[in-house]
Amino acid sequence: MKVKAQAVSARNASRFLSALSTDKKNSALKAIRDALMARSDEIVRANEMDLQIAEETNLAAPLKKRLSFPFSKIEDVCKGIDSLISLDDPVGKTLSATELDKNLELFKVSCPIGVIGVIFESRPDALVQISTLCLKSGNAVLLKGGSEAENTNTILAEIIADVSSRAGIPDGWIQLLHTREDVGQMLSMDEYIDLIIPRGSNEFVKYIMNNTAIPVMGHADGICHAYVHEAADIDMAASLVTDSKTQYVAVCNAVETLLVDAACADKALPVIAASLTQRGVEIRGCERTRRIIDCKEAREEDWATEYLDYIISVKVVDGIEQAIEHINTYGSGHTDLIITSDKKAAALFMSLVDSADVFWNCSTRFADGYRYGLGAEVGISTNKIHARGPVGLEGLVIYKYMLMGNGQVVADYVEGRAEFTHKKLAKDFPLSN
Amino acid sequence: MKVKAQAVSARNASRFLSALSTDKKNSALKAIRDALMARSDEIVRANEMDLQIAEETNLAAPLKKRLSFPFSKIEDVCKGIDSLISLDDPVGKTLSATELDKNLELFKVSCPIGVIGVIFESRPDALVQISTLCLKSGNAVLLKGGSEAENTNTILAEIIADVSSRAGIPDGWIQLLHTREDVGQMLSMDEYIDLIIPRGSNEFVKYIMNNTAIPVMGHADGICHAYVHEAADIDMAASLVTDSKTQYVAVCNAVETLLVDAACADKALPVIAASLTQRGVEIRGCERTRRIIDCKEAREEDWATEYLDYIISVKVVDGIEQAIEHINTYGSGHTDLIITSDKKAAALFMSLVDSADVFWNCSTRFADGYRYGLGAEVGISTNKIHARGPVGLEGLVIYKYMLMGNGQVVADYVEGRAEFTHKKLAKDFPLSN
Numbered sequence: 001m002k003v004k005a006q007a008v009s010a011r012n013a014s015r016f017l018s019a020l021s022t023d024k025k026n027s028a029l030k031a032i033r034d035a036l037m038a039r040s041d042e043i044v045r046a047n048e049m050d051l052q053i054a055e056e057t058n059l060a061a062p063l064k065k066r067l068s069f070p071f072s073k074i075e076d077v078c079k080g081i082d083s084l085i086s087l088d089d090p091v092g093k094t095l096s097a098t099e100l101d102k103n104l105e106l107f108k109v110s111c112p113i114g115v116i117g118v119i120f121e122s123r124p125d126a127l128v129q130i131s132t133l134c135l136k137s138g139n140a141v142l143l144k145g146g147s148e149a150e151n152t153n154t155i156l157a158e159i160i161a162d163v164s165s166r167a168g169i170p171d172g173w174i175q176l177l178h179t180r181e182d183v184g185q186m187l188s189m190d191e192y193i194d195l196i197i198p199r200g201s202n203e204f205v206k207y208i209m210n211n212t213a214i215p216v217m218g219h220a221d222g223i224c225h226a227y228v229h230e231a232a233d234i235d236m237a238a239s240l241v242t243d244s245k246t247q248y249v250a251v252c253n254a255v256e257t258l259l260v261d262a263a264c265a266d267k268a269l270p271v272i273a274a275s276l277t278q279r280g281v282e283i284r285g286c287e288r289t290r291r292i293i294d295c296k297e298a299r300e301e302d303w304a305t306e307y308l309d310y311i312i313s314v315k316v317v318d319g320i321e322q323a324i325e326h327i328n329t330y331g332s333g334h335t336d337l338i339i340t341s342d343k344k345a346a347a348l349f350m351s352l353v354d355s356a357d358v359f360w361n362c363s364t365r366f367a368d369g370y371r372y373g374l375g376a377e378v379g380i381s382t383n384k385i386h387a388r389g390p391v392g393l394e395g396l397v398i399y400k401y402m403l404m405g406n407g408q409v410v411a412d413y414v415e416g417r418a419e420f421t422h423k424k425l426a427k428d429f430p431l432s433n
Numbered sequence: 434m435k436v437k438a439q440a441v442s443a444r445n446a447s448r449f450l451s452a453l454s455t456d457k458k459n460s461a462l463k464a465i466r467d468a469l470m471a472r473s474d475e476i477v478r479a480n481e482m483d484l485q486i487a488e489e490t491n492l493a494a495p496l497k498k499r500l501s502f503p504f505s506k507i508e509d510v511c512k513g514i515d516s517l518i519s520l521d522d523p524v525g526k527t528l529s530a531t532e533l534d535k536n537l538e539l540f541k542v543s544c545p546i547g548v549i550g551v552i553f554e555s556r557p558d559a560l561v562q563i564s565t566l567c568l569k570s571g572n573a574v575l576l577k578g579g580s581e582a583e584n585t586n587t588i589l590a591e592i593i594a595d596v597s598s599r600a601g602i603p604d605g606w607i608q609l610l611h612t613r614e615d616v617g618q619m620l621s622m623d624e625y626i627d628l629i630i631p632r633g634s635n636e637f638v639k640y641i642m643n644n645t646a647i648p649v650m651g652h653a654d655g656i657c658h659a660y661v662h663e664a665a666d667i668d669m670a671a672s673l674v675t676d677s678k679t680q681y682v683a684v685c686n687a688v689e690t691l692l693v694d695a696a697c698a699d700k701a702l703p704v705i706a707a708s709l710t711q712r713g714v715e716i717r718g719c720e721r722t723r724r725i726i727d728c729k730e731a732r733e734e735d736w737a738t739e740y741l742d743y744i745i746s747v748k749v750v751d752g753i754e755q756a757i758e759h760i761n762t763y764g765s766g767h768t769d770l771i772i773t774s775d776k777k778a779a780a781l782f783m784s785l786v787d788s789a790d791v792f793w794n795c796s797t798r799f800a801d802g803y804r805y806g807l808g809a810e811v812g813i814s815t816n817k818i819h820a821r822g823p824v825g826l827e828g829l830v831i832y833k834y835m836l837m838g839n840g841q842v843v844a845d846y847v848e849g850r851a852e853f854t855h856k857k858l859a860k861d862f863p864l865s866n
Contacts, residue, residue, distance in 0.1 A: 015761060019784045098806050104795060106805055113817050114787065194817040210646060215818050236840040243842035328448060347864035350835050351452045354547065362537060362838025371846070372539055372834070373531050373855035384546050384627040385648050386819040389834045401805070401822045402783050405795025407669040409676035413804070422806035431780035 003142075003185035007192035009172035010115045010140035016170040017138045018112045022089040025136055028167035032132065033081040035163040036156075040074045043159075046151040047124065054148055062250070067148050069124040077128040080376055084132055087375050090393040091138045092432075097425035101418060104405045107429040110397045112138030114194040117186050118378065119208070121200050122146030127156050129376040130197075131174050135164065137396035142186055142193065144177040187212035197379050197391075202306065217391065219382040221306050221332035222252025224364045227323040227349065228272070229340035230263035236361065237268055237339045238275040241312075244337065244364040246279040250308050252380060253335050253357075253367040257303060258314045259323045262288070265316045269293050273314075281310045288316035303330040320345055324352045331355060333382045335367040356382055356389035402429055436575075436618035440625035442605035443548045443573035449603040450571045451545045455522040458569055461600035465565065466514040468596040469589075473507045476592075479584040480557065487581055495683070500581050502557040510561040513809055517565055520808050523826040524571045525865075530858035534851060537838045540862040543830045545571030547627040550619050551811065552641070554633050555579030560589050562809040563630075564607050568597065570829035575619055575626065577610040620645035630812050630824075635739065650824065652815040654739050654765035655685025657797045660756040660782070661705070662773035663696035669794065670701055670772045671708040674745075677770065677797040679712045683741050685813060686768050686790075686800040690736060691747045692756045695721070698749045702726050706747075714743045721749035736763040753778055757785045764788060766815045768800040789815055789822035835862055 036043065047069040054064050093110040100106055116139050120126040127145055134141040145153040157176040165171050177183060186193065190213045198208040198218050205220045226244055228237045244255035260268055269292045273283055283295035284302050295314070302313040303326070317323045320338075327336050335357040338349040346360040357367040367390060369377025374392030381387050387395030412418040469476065480502040487497050526543040533539055549572050553559040560578055567574040578586040590609040598604050610616060619626065623646045631641040631651050638653045659677055661670045677688035693701055698721070706716055706726045716728035717735050728747070735746040736759070750756045753771075760769050768790040771782040779793040790800040800823060802810025807825030814820050820828030845851040 015785060015787065018787070100799070100804065100806065104799075213643060215648060215816070217818070233840070239840060239842055243844050247843045247847070343864065346837075350833075350864060352448060354448065354451070355833070357834045357836065359836045360838065362836055362841045363843045365843035366533070366537075366836055366838075366841070367834070371533065371843070371853065373533065373853065383648070384831055385650070386831075388831055398817055398819075398821055400783075400788070401790045401800070403790065403792045403795055403799055404779075405793065405799075407666070407672060408795045408799070409672055410680045410796045410798035410804070411676050414680070420804065420806065431776065431783060 003177065003182050004189065006142060006175040006177070007115065007186065007189045010142055010175050011192045013170040013173040014112065014114045014140040017140060017173055018091070020138060020169070024168055025089070025138070026085045028135060028164045028169045029081055029085050029132055031163045031167045032160050033078045035159050036074055036078055036128070039159055040071055043069065043074060043152065043155055044071060046155040049151045050149055059148060063122055063148065066121065066123045067146070067152075069152050073125055077125045080129060081132050084136055084375050087136070087393060089136070090397045094428040095399055097427050097429070099421050099423040099425050100403070101408065101421050104403070104408050105425065107402045107404075108399050109402055109429045110399050113396060113398050115140045115142070115192055116396065117142040117193050117196045117214070119144045119183060119196070119198045119200065120146070122148050124149045124152040124156060126199070127153050128160070130378055131157070131160055133376055133378055133393060133396060135169065135173070137393050139396055140173040140175075142175045142177055144183050144186070150178065187214065190214045199379050215386075217381050217383055217387060217395070218379050219252060219332065219334060222254070222334045223257065223304065223306050223330060223332045224253060224255045224335045224337075225257045225259055225327045225331055226255045226337045226339065226364065227259040227317075227320075227327070228261060228264065228268050229320060229338055229342060229345050230261045231342035231345060232264060232268065232339040233341060234264070234268045234271050238272045240337065240339055240361070240363055241272050242275045242279055245276060245281055245312050246310065247363065247365045249310055251365075253364050254308070255337070255364050256306055256313065257330070258312055259317050259326060260289070260314065261320070261323070262316050262318050265289070265292055269314070276312060279310070281312055283312055283314055285314040286316060289314045292316075306332075320348060324349060327353050327355070334380070335359065335364045337362070337364050356380070436610065436615050437622065439575060439608040439610070440548065440619065440622045443575055443608050444625040446603040446606040447545065447547045447573035450573060450606055451524070453571060453602070457601055458522070458571070459518050461568060461597045461602045462514055462518050462565055464596045464600045465593050466511045468592050469507055469511055469561070472592055473504055476502065476507060476585065476588055477504060479588040482584045483582055492581060496555055496581065499554065499556045500579070500585075502585055506558055510558045513562060514565055517569055517808050520569070520826060522569070523830045527861040528832055530860050530862070532854050532856040532858050533836070534841065534854050537836070537841050538858065540835045540837075541832050542835055542862045543832050546829060546831050548573045548575070548625055549829065550575040550626050550629045550647070552577045552616060552629070552631045552633065553579070555581045557582045557585040557589060559632070560586050561593070563811055564590075564593055566809055566811055566826060566829060568602065568606070570826050572829055573606040573608075575608045575610055577616050577619070583611065620647065623647045632812050648819075650814050650816055650820060650828070651812050652685060652765065652767060655687070655767045656690065656737065656739050656763060656765045657686060657688045657768045657770070658690045658692055658760045658764055659688045659770045659772065659797065660692040660750075660753075660760070661694060661697065661701050662753060662771055662775060662778050663694040664775035664778060665697060665701065665772040666774060667697070667701045667704050671705045673770065673772055673794070673796055674705050675708045675712060678709060678714055678745050679743065680796065680798045682743055684798075686797050687741070688770070688797050689739055689746065690763070691745055692750050692759060693722070693747065694753070694756070695749050695751050698722070698725055702747070709745060712743070714745055716745055716747055718747040719749060722747045739765075753781060757782060760786050760788070767813070768792065768797045770795070770797050789813070
């Protein structure tokens with residue numbers, strides 16, 4: 001019942017969040033940033049408690065690293081809030097305006113989605129980033145972070161709720177959930193929650209997707225490909241594949257499968273393999289690959305595996321169509337790259353590969369909200385509706401149709417006494433609240 | 434297994450539909466229109482078989498009327514195809530362009546969703562409208578119409594598949610399903626289908642929403658409100674409420690509940706009630722309403738009922754906030770109207786009512802894709818993500834991010850050897866396939 005009360009409270013707050021002015025939201029964001037800096041000692045102390053527990057429970061080293069939230073990271077998230085303040089308000093934008101008839105004008109205007117539930121990993125900075133993105137876009141938010149970060153998340157959520165309330169943001173817009181049972185309850189609250197954004201492991205995201213009637217935005221797998229076309233610069237290919245695979249292996253936009261065109265495989269594979277091997281990458285090749293370089297054998301399941309590790313599967317393909325077909329069959333619609341100097345090949349690849357991000361001659365690791373210039377991101381989506389790829393502020397809004405008339409009735413148009421003009425108008429919705 | 438084969442075939446076609454030129458799609462639409470006219474005798478004959486069966490099985494009169502597809506209606510859908518041809522191609526639009534760094538340019542470009550499953554009512558014109566909207570937006574489509582229209586739908590789908598194939602559209606893009614079991618199977622094919630659009634009764638749409646992992650776009654209820662503000666012109670109010678209620682009672686954008694401000698109820702209610710009663714509308718009022726006019730009693734469940742009939746529930750409210758709260762509590766987020774001469778009240782109402790369509794001084798019956806100038810519509814959505822309100826071509830596309838570089842790696846940006854510029858560019862994606 002507690003989660004229901006939280007969801008209702010968020011829903012009630014969201015009714016008024018949608019009407020907040022940009023100034024009020026930005027003032028609240030400034031107040032949050034100032035409070036996080038002013039109370040950084042408390043935050044660091046709470047984080048040290050979490051780190052202490054992590055130590056005692058032998059939390060894995062990479063998780064401990066993500067959990068750590070020292071003053072330097074608080075400074076980083078505060079810089080993030082500054083850049084969020086400088087971004088345009090995504091709410092209240094007139095997306096189109098149409099005259100239906102004289103004095104009957106239709107406006108399509110962006111507005112917040114409403115209430116968003118976000119489940120995220122152990123990094124406490126995620127809590128600040130997600131909640132401030134939601135505030136700027138006028139959404140209420142239910143947050144569930146990693147349980148390892150419970151003390152840090154609690155103080156962060158308290159500070160944000162407290163300060164934003166004093167800055168005139170409706171109480172209840174930010175709600176922290178605490179347990180797995182809370183998440184289970186949240187998934188059943190389709191009456192109050194409009195969108196769930198799960199971040200985390202493959203299995204976890206799939207579980208969420210299969211256990212709620214609420215729309216889910218996110219990605220399960222990140223099986224990304226690099227395809228070395230026959231017209232590729234081989235040194236560039238080696239550099240891009242190596243960066244895409246090894247710059248950070250544990251992330252969704254790292255390359256998992258390398259496709260090499262048969263027309264250049266003899267030349268390209270040894271160079272690329274040498275570069276990968278030097279960075280400690282294990283290569284699993286198809287039969288044709290193994291005729292050219294010495295490596296382990298790739299099995300059918302390798303084409304569908306997200307290693308998130310220093311492992312790459314390699315396949316020799318006969319031409320660009322086969323590469324595209326492999327990607328559309330085994331890929332997860334996340335990020336896929338072609339390396340070529342042939343513009344037509346690049347155009348074909350970018351047109352036919354059905355992924356959120358399709359790249360030409362640059363690392364797959366660029367698929368990221370910050371690198372795209374979106375400000376922060378709430379996550380990366382491989383959905384085919386609403387928002388795709390890195391999702392920033394624009395993915396957190398929808399629109400309303402506003403129609404203003406002076407007494408028009410439909411009977412007049414149906415019975416021929418009036419006619420629609422359907423003229424595009426170059427103006428913004430004129431009413432402000 | 435048959436439905437799976439159809440879904441796979443649609444998926445395969447969709448890979449190539451996304452890359453079709455506007456000219457090719459428009460030529461195919463012209464060919465479809467010409468073929469529907471040329472083969473109108475066959476279509477009318479098939480429809481007469483359906484009408485004959487409807488006669489024998491005592492189909493209700495309104496359903497028979499919808500099922501009827503004489504030459505005049507074939508002409509109407511052909512006019513609809515003409516106007517669809519004249520609309521902009523929603524695919525391939527550059528939505529934003531950003532320089533991430535010199536020679537590293539990011540484009541957000543619209544593209545088809547992929548494969549769409551549509552379940553629609555007995556009107557055969559719906560099959561033509563939906564399939565041509567999907568073709569223009571580059572989507573493959575699985576269609577299931579009303580079983581009463583089986584013969585008509587079969588010949589229509591055959592003509593469209595045949596003609597579009599000869600016009601160079603990939604085979605398999607249009608698939609007709611035939612039974613309820615087919616629909617059940619379709620709902621489980623989240624691997625091949627990207628979006629389900631169910632049209633039909635309340636219970637049916639809710640059933641679909643609760644029985645598939647595929648995103649669903651549509652509306653279950655259409656509980657629309659008209660609120661007569663204290664500053665309303667009472668004659669306008671009577672006219673708008675009457676049109677919104679009675680112009681066509683069996684549709685989702687008809688008004689079901691009238692809210693009248695206590696400040697003008699004594700004057701307004703008798704006038705509005707007289708107008709409604711004259712059109713044969715049964716009034717169910719709250720206690721305060723019944724002190725002013727003679728009518729049946731409204732019970733709690735009336736506020737949550739979509740009558741789709743000559744019945745309206747009426748409630749006296751104390752001010753605009755109470756009206757907004759009633760609508761956000763009992764409404765279905767479809768279409769809600771304020772009648773007032775007070776601009777500030779209109780602005781407040783339009784800002785705080787959380788519905789797809791919020792209207793000021795005009796009939797709720799305007800909430801319709803054709804009336805909005807969208808061309809036809811695939812349906813009306815009360816979703817909070819992707820598309821809201823009447824959904825035309827723009828609701829059938831999503832976007833891809835296309836990034837073009839010349840060898841950039843992320844390590845350079847992370848390790849400080851390069852910096853992002855993040856400049857907005859005023860140009861379109863330069864590669865065409």
